[in-house]
Amino acid sequence: MLNFNPTGIEQIDDEKLRIVWEDEHESVYSFRFLRQNCPCAACRDEWSGEMLFDPSEVPEDVRSMRAEMVGNYAISFAFSDGHGTGIYSFENLRRLCQCRECSHHLGSETN
Numbered sequence: 001m002l003n004f005n006p007t008g009i010e011q012i013d014d015e016k017l018r019i020v021w022e023d024e025h026e027s028v029y030s031f032r033f034l035r036q037n038c039p040c041a042a043c044r045d046e047w048s049g050e051m052l053f054d055p056s057e058v059p060e061d062v063r064s065m066r067a068e069m070v071g072n073y074a075i076s077f078a079f080s081d082g083h084g085t086g087i088y089s090f091e092n093l094r095r096l097c098q099c100r101e102c103s104h105h106l107g108s109e110t111n
């Protein structure tokens, strides 16, 4: 059972965000990656989870202009490409963790 409570959320630089979880796991995300994985209804089919846009079209230098807590379960980002409707639940963010350990658990999805 994964723990989805962050104890620390920190913007490392223009490009990266770090989240430290209650179980001391640490996740680092590029804002481009987060933007590419936007969970909003315009970016992702609600039922199939299929992406509704081409992730390669996300600008290389996209960054977060603003990050806001949504309740106590999620963060929303206002990205520099003008998109800001995605609400990233902590559960989703933890699943998106790109560290070696977490990518390993995804198995075939990393191919």
Ligand SMILES: [Zn+2]
Binding pocket: 038, 039, 040, 041, 042, 043, 044, 083, 085, 086
């Ligand atoms: Zn979106």
Ligand SMILES: [Zn+2]
Binding pocket: 025, 026, 027, 097, 098, 099, 100, 101, 102, 103
């Ligand atoms: Zn991880």
